Amino acid sequence: MDFLNSITLLGNFIIVPGLVYGSQLALGALGVTLIYGILRFSNFAHGETMAVGSMVTILATWGLQSLGVSISPLPTALLALPIGIIAAILLCLTTDKIVYRFYRRQRAAPVTLLIASLGVMFFYSGLTRFVVGPGDINFFDGTRFIIRAREFKQMTGLDEGLAIKTTHGITIIITLIIVAALFYFLNRTKTGKSMRAYSDNRDLALLSGINPDRVVLIVWIITAILATIAGTLYGLDKSFKPFTFLQLLLPIFAAAIVGGIGNPLGAITGGFVIAFSEISITYAYRKFLTYNLPESWEPDGLVQLLSTDYKFAVSFVILVVVLLVRPTGIFRGQSV
Amino acid sequence: MSFLIGQNMTGGYGGADILHGCTIGVEKGEIAVIVGPNGAGKSTAMKAVFGMLSIHKGEVLLEGEDITHLSPQDRVKAGMGFVPQTSNIFTSMSVEENLEMGAFIRKDDISETLNQVFDLFPILKEKRRQPAGQLSGGQRQQVAVGRALMTQPKVLMLDEPTAGVSPIVMDELFDRIIDVAKSGIAILMVEQNAKQALNIADKGYVLVQGANRYTDTGQALLEDPDVRRAFLGG
Numbered sequence: 001m002d003f004l005n006s007i008t009l010l011g012n013f014i015i016v017p018g019l020v021y022g023s024q025l026a027l028g029a030l031g032v033t034l035i036y037g038i039l040r041f042s043n044f045a046h047g048e049t050m051a052v053g054s055m056v057t058i059l060a061t062w063g064l065q066s067l068g069v070s071i072s073p074l075p076t077a078l079l080a081l082p083i084g085i086i087a088a089i090l091l092c093l094t095t096d097k098i099v100y101r102f103y104r105r106q107r108a109a110p111v112t113l114l115i116a117s118l119g120v121m122f123f124y125s126g127l128t129r130f131v132v133g134p135g136d137i138n139f140f141d142g143t144r145f146i147i148r149a150r151e152f153k154q155m156t157g158l159d160e161g162l163a164i165k166t167t168h169g170i171t172i173i174i175t176l177i178i179v180a181a182l183f184y185f186l187n188r189t190k191t192g193k194s195m196r197a198y199s200d201n202r203d204l205a206l207l208s209g210i211n212p213d214r215v216v217l218i219v220w221i222i223t224a225i226l227a228t229i230a231g232t233l234y235g236l237d238k239s240f241k242p243f244t245f246l247q248l249l250l251p252i253f254a255a256a257i258v259g260g261i262g263n264p265l266g267a268i269t270g271g272f273v274i275a276f277s278e279i280s281i282t283y284a285y286r287k288f289l290t291y292n293l294p295e296s297w298e299p300d301g302l303v304q305l306l307s308t309d310y311k312f313a314v315s316f317v318i319l320v321v322v323l324l325v326r327p328t329g330i331f332r333g334q335s336v
Numbered sequence: 337m338s339f340l341i342g343q344n345m346t347g348g349y350g351g352a353d354i355l356h357g358c359t360i361g362v363e364k365g366e367i368a369v370i371v372g373p374n375g376a377g378k379s380t381a382m383k384a385v386f387g388m389l390s391i392h393k394g395e396v397l398l399e400g401e402d403i404t405h406l407s408p409q410d411r412v413k414a415g416m417g418f419v420p421q422t423s424n425i426f427t428s429m430s431v432e433e434n435l436e437m438g439a440f441i442r443k444d445d446i447s448e449t450l451n452q453v454f455d456l457f458p459i460l461k462e463k464r465r466q467p468a469g470q471l472s473g474g475q476r477q478q479v480a481v482g483r484a485l486m487t488q489p490k491v492l493m494l495d496e497p498t499a500g501v502s503p504i505v506m507d508e509l510f511d512r513i514i515d516v517a518k519s520g521i522a523i524l525m526v527e528q529n530a531k532q533a534l535n536i537a538d539k540g541y542v543l544v545q546g547a548n549r550y551t552d553t554g555q556a557l558l559e560d561p562d563v564r565r566a567f568l569g570g
Contacts, residue, residue, distance in 0.1 A: 193429070197437045200426040209412055209441035
C-alpha cells in the first residue's frame with residue numbers, strides 16, 4: 001500500500017506534469033527544428049511567436065465569450081485557436097517577406113539571420129505587451145478537472161491523490177494529433193518529402209525542380225501553427241504571462257539540440273528529456289522516501305536536488321553537456 | 337548539328353574566364369566523354385552546358401533551340417538530367433524517396449519510370465526502403481543516376497560518375513551507362529578514368545586550358561599517339 005501510494009505520488013507530481021510540459025516543449029522544439037533544418041538558422045523569435053499566437057487566441061476567446069459561445073466542458077480557447085493560428089501565420093509570412101527574405105537573397109551567414117531573429121523577437125515581445133500588457137492573464141474556462149485528487153482517493157482507497165486537469169488531457173491529445181499529422185505530412189506527402197529533400201541537400205533539391213519559395217512558405221505556416229498551439233496549451237495549463245515565453249526559449253532550444261537539431265523525431269524526444277529532467281531534479285522526494293524507507297531512515301530535509309527557482313539551470317546544463325559530448329544530439333541532427 | 341551542343345563557350349565563375357571558345361556536343365543514343373588534365377575545365381564545360389555558370393560568348397542549343405539563357409531548373413524541364421559529382425543524393429531519405437524527388441516536376445504517374453530504373457539497377461529495388469546515405473559508393477552513384485533518369489530526360493549529364501568507386505564497380509557503372517545510351521538518351525560525361533571512358537565513348541573531347549585540343553571518336557583518340565603520350569600515360 002505504501003508503495004502504491006508512493007507511485008501515485010510520483011504520478012501526480014512528476015509523470016503527469018512531465019508528460020504535459022514535455023508535450024508543450026516538443027511542439028515548441030518542432031518549430032525551432034523545422035526552421036533550422038529548412039532555413040538554416042536558429043529562430044530566437046520562436047518563443048515570442050508563441051506569445052503573439054496565443055495572445056490573438058486569447059483576444060478571440062474573449063470575443064467568443066462575450067458572444068456567449070461556449071464548448072464547455074472544453075475551454076473556449078480551443079474554438080478560438082484557428083484565429084490565433086491565422087494571425088501567427090500572417091505575422092510569420094510578413095516578417096519573412098520584410099526581414100528574412102532580404103538576408104536569404106544575400107545568402108547571409110546563419111549568424112546574421114540569428115541576430116535578425118533576435119531583433120524580430122524584441123519586436124514581437126513589444127507587440128504582445130503593447131496589445132495585452134505585461135500582466136498575468138487566465139483565460140481558461142470549462143471544467144477544471146478530469147479526475148480530482150479527492151475522487152481518485154475515494155475510488156482507489158489510497159492516501160495519495162492523482163489529479164488530472166482538463167488542460168493535461170487536452171495538451172497530450174492535441175500534441176499526439178499534431179505530431180501524427182506532421183509526420184504523415186513529412187513522410188507521406190509529396191510536398192512534405194520535398195521539404196525534407198530541401199533540408200537534406202538544397203542544391204540537389206533545386207536541380208530536382210523543387211520551388212524554394214514554396215518550401216519556405218510552407219515551413220513558416222507549419223511553424224506558426226505549432227507555435228500558436230504550443231503557446232496556447234502552455235497558457236491554458238499555467239496562465240498567459242508574456243515574459244514566460246522568453247524563458248521558455250532556453251528549454252525549447254535545449255530540447256531541439258538534445259534531440260538533434262533539424263530532426264523532428266529528435267525535437268519530440270528532446271522535449272520529454274528536458275521536461276522530465278527539469279521536473280524530476282526539482283521535485284522534493286521526502287514524502288516518496290518516507291513511504292518506501294523504514295521509519296528510522298526517514299529523511300529530515302526535503303530531498304530536493306535543486307530548488308524550482310533554478311529549473312532553467314537544468315536545461316542549460318543538459319544543453320552544455322550535449323554540446324560537449326555529442327553535438328549532433330541523440331538522433332544525429334545537423335551539427336550545430 | 338548535334339542534338340545538344342554548347343558552341344564556342346567562353347566564360348567562368350565570375351573572375352577570370354575558364355572556358356575559351358570550348359565546343360561540346362552529343363547525339364541521341366551516343367556517349368560523349370570529356371577528358372583532360374586537372375584544371376582543364378572539364379567540369380566547368382559541363383556546368384556551362386547545364387547553365388550553372390554564365391557564358392558571355394557562345395550558345396547552348398538543345399534540339400536546335402537556343403537554351404543559353406535558361407536556368408538549370410528550366411533545363412531540367414526542357415529534358416536535361418544532371419548528376420553532380422558530389423552531394424548528388426538525399427542522404428537522409430530512402431532510395432525510393434530519392435527517385436520520387438527526382439521526378440518532382442512530373443505530374444503524371446511515375447511508377448513505370450520507377451520500375452525502369454529498378455530494372456536498370458536491381459540492387460536499388462532491393463534497398464528501396466533504406467536511407468540512401470547508408471549505401472556503398474557505387475550504389476550511391478546508381479541512386480544519383482537513377483534520380484536524374486526519373487524525369488525521363490533526353491540528355492543525361494554525368495560529372496565523374498566513377499569518382500571514388502572500385503574498378504569492378506566502375507566497369508559495372510559503365511555497362512549501365514551504355515544501357516541508358518542504348519535506350520536512346522544522349523549521354524555527356526566528364527571522366528578522370530580517361531582510358532576506360534574513351535573505350536565506351538562514341539565521341540571524345542580532350543580539353544586543355546578551357547579549349548578543345550582533340551576531338552574525335554573514342555576509339556580514334558585512344559589510338560592517336562599524341563593523345564596517348566600526353567594524356568593517357570603512353
